[in-house]
Amino acid sequence: MPGVTCDGIPGDPVSGFPTSPVFCQAVVMPRRSAEETRRLILDNALQLLLERGVSAGVQHIRLQEVLRSVGLTTGAAYRIWADQTDFHRDLAIEMVKLRIAPPVTSASTAIKDVLAAGGTMDDVIRAAALDHVSYAARFHLEPESRQSHAFITALALRTAAGAWPELRAASIERHRESVEAFAQMYGELLPRYGYRPRSPFTYLDFAEAMAALGEGFAVRAAEGLDHPVYTVTEDDEGPAGEWTLFGLAIRGLVEAFMIRDTPPDHAK
Template identity: 70%
Template sequence: MGRRTAEETRRLLIDAGLQLLLERGVSAGVQHIRLQEVLRTVGLTTGAAYRIWADQTEYHRDLAIAMVRLRFAEPTASAETAVRDATSMDDVIRAAALDHVTYAAQFHLDPGSRDSHAFITALALRTAAGAWPELREASAARHAESVAAFAAFYAELMERFGYRMREPMTVRDLAEALAAIGEGFAIRAAEGLDHPVYVLSEDDEMAPTGQWTLFGLTVRAMSDAFMVRVAATDPGEELSAGRGH
């Protein structure tokens, strides 16, 4: 085997650091991933690292950036699977919301869930992105990528079930709002807080029925502010997802 290039060595050490970070979880933080330990795991000497980084702080910066950029699947992959069999907008909202809170909760419930650990760890690092300009840039890029993916996903769902955005809001506005709320509930999951679930049996035809997460009810309540039916004769007619359209 030929000698590694500097870039190959850098990638090896970053990948080893990411593995340690995912194993230990968000509470460890990049500062607890010691470069000496990373070097031991891959069988390299100190000199190999310090030919790439001036000090451990530089390594931590690059490790944090790599963690924020890390994805094991497309941003909408889990949600798309969750709503595949939905027959109404209520079904979409309820299923997608349940999928999100379940996914975030895997951080505590399933130590082997690398997707959930990667999501929560990246989210935690993004909240502290002010430490390094490069980390802020990586965080902004990840956010923009996710919002664009979800905006396209929401647009497809609205077309499928006969809705449009209420002017002057755009589908990107909807994606931004739902991202903020979804990330907030994900932080609650990272804190180990239970997510409220309700079983509703309301007689009002405008109200949701069945089992709903708090996140799902929040998203449903937002729908009236953002969406209207395409077929509505009155441009101001509000969304009523519960009618099964």
């Protein structure tokens, strides 16, 4: 009822949620289903998490702060979650599931012009690698980059997925979606340059190795470390050109997993 508060009660003994007049004040508002309320709270909690990033998991996103931002009471929350731990588990799972764009969008866009211009395989590798390095670095360089924050935050949560079986399952599913999408991309791209997988490997195997490599460099970027870049001249023993360390590592993986046995047809 309007005007009723729970002053003097430090916390709900059942839910464990903190209470105060701010949250316990009953207000007149549209009636929502439990799922609509859950979605509203989690969407706003995700916004806070994207703005602040990961710190001690998601525990720094306080439910009471989210409730305040959407004008809801603690009662609305503990009809859905038993306590803060349940809420944080749900929030972490939603964060891992969140994608701002399909997995291959950024890489596909980065190499589009190179392919159109008939660039070499090294040109494609350099462009794709630089895109990934720049993408991960935006976590620090562009705090407003929602897409980069979503990627790094989800990656950070996946590294701690063992704590909750549901989070581990969501992490495995996200990984599966990503490597399958990239395996399809590699299966379309590499034959244009005359490459096929060496036996007994597959494009999926190559995608798994690339994912591990790319995520490792993303963690490095999240630590705020500058990415090494090399200018290799024609007089050097390495491949000539401007290379990121990630690009050189990709080149090594291509050599290990792929064999070139047909002339390149990248003019298609």
